[in-house]
Amino acid sequence: MTRSKTDPRVLRTRKLIMDSFIQLSEKKEFKDITIKDITTEAMINRATFYYHFEDIYDLLEKSLSEVLLIKLDGDDYQAKIVDEETITSLLLAITTFQQSLSNRCHRGYEDTIARIIREQLEVIFYKLLSNQHPSQEKQGLEVMAAILSWGIYGASVEWSRNSEKITPEAFIHSAIPYIISGLNGKQA
Amino acid sequence: MTRSKTDPRVLRTRKLIMDSFIQLSEKKEFKDITIKDITTEAMINRATFYYHFEDIYDLLEKSLSEVLLIKLDGDDYQAKIVDEETITSLLLAITTFQQSLSNRCHRGYEDTIARIIREQLEVIFYKLLSNQHPSQEKQGLEVMAAILSWGIYGASVEWSRNSEKITPEAFIHSAIPYIISGLNGKQA
DNA sequence: AGATATGTGTTGTATAAGCAACGAATCAAC
DNA sequence: GTTGATTCGTTGCTTATACAACACATATCT
Numbered sequence A, B: 001m002t003r004s005k006t007d008p009r010v011l012r013t014r015k016l017i018m019d020s021f022i023q024l025s026e027k028k029e030f031k032d033i034t035i036k037d038i039t040t041e042a043m044i045n046r047a048t049f050y051y052h053f054e055d056i057y058d059l060l061e062k063s064l065s066e067v068l069l070i071k072l073d074g075d076d077y078q079a080k081i082v083d084e085e086t087i088t089s090l091l092l093a094i095t096t097f098q099q100s101l102s103n104r105c106h107r108g109y110e111d112t113i114a115r116i117i118r119e120q121l122e123v124i125f126y127k128l129l130s131n132q133h134p135s136q137e138k139q140g141l142e143v144m145a146a147i148l149s150w151g152i153y154g155a156s157v158e159w160s161r162n163s164e165k166i167t168p169e170a171f172i173h174s175a176i177p178y179i180i181s182g183l184n185g186k187q188a
Numbered sequence C: 001a002g003a004t005a006t007g008t009g010t011t012g013t014a015t016a017a018g019c020a021a022c023g024a025a026t027c028a029a030c
Numbered sequence D: 001g002t003t004g005a006t007t008c009g010t011t012g013c014t015t016a017t018a019c020a021a022c023a024c025a026t027a028t029c030t
Helices: A008-025 A035-042 A046-052 A056-071 A074-079 A084-101 A109-132 A138-161 A168-187 B008-025 B035-042 B046-052 B056-071 B074-079 B084-101 B109-132 B138-161 B168-187
Strands: none
Touching: A008 A035, A008 A046, A008 A056, A035 A046, A035 A056, A056 A084, A056 A109, A084 A109, A084 A138, A084 A168, A109 A138, A138 A168, B008 B035, B008 B046, B008 B056, B035 B046, B035 B056, B056 B084, B056 B109, B084 B109, B084 B138, B084 B168, B109 B138, B138 B168
């Protein structure tokens, strides 16, 4: 934790691993991806994987976090607030991410993946809300972040049920009012 | 030298450096490229550069060697023989390489670059000839490799004189007979 | 059941890569 | 010519990665 976050070797290796993971998950489903697959694809030693990640779920969590933050225009996400645009891009990000992860159905794993996705959403929403309302009390922001994350995730699940029938953008647009309304009510 | 030739870290770093060098030489001319530029572009430490290469000329030499071998279809170049096809691909490789290196004129450096290119050609020709004629005496092969390398390099210089007036392929085709004739005479 | 194989985490050790600092060389500007 | 700023090539030390080996788990096959 000293300055390992800026060490070029760390950045390179993490990127290699995450990219390989994303690439692999476009070819096969999550439950069939092994650590060996990832390290072979990334051309790094298996022990090095465990130097950076707890296990494959930890990798999933951090990769997802990475993807979501990138979708929020990278480092200047502090300037972002929770509005229709932000929610849309987040929802779009997780639907495409879920699509690439779960090519087929795989019960039992879905629960874990769902939890990770929702938890990451909650973390991001809390960050955004904290920047947006610095004076607000912590507990209130946490509640709102929880509600938003569950709501958005639920929306993504609902969308994937009638997948292909409607574009993500159109669905998001129709779902936004329900989410925003609660948001505005709380803010007012 | 123990097993550093298969160590993934070595392969990665060398590739990073060489790719950055090639990329930089497409933007600015050789004499303006500093070690700092390369290491910055490759996002590696400057000390690491000197771990792999003597200096920038050593890098040029090894990059060129790499390019030429790749043009000969990589590792199975042992199956290759010195024929029109091989000579064509080699000549094509060094003309494009020279073009990317010397966007502008820079006397004084050209001599060193010329020597490096020709020496690398000689090494490659000698390897090819050794595989092609295993029974032949060493000295004869060395002479032929020298003649071929000087000839090919001369052809590339001649081509660059009336650059743009004729495509490399067409020029090569017209120059091949002069080179092949000497080759066949020696073989017969 | 037992054998074979493959994946998971972990550990000890060798080595490559990062980093900061140094004196020397090159170059620019004044 | 003197100063200041880069770049060069090198060094000592720290840290990340490679590699081999390990015990354990989970399949798959006979």
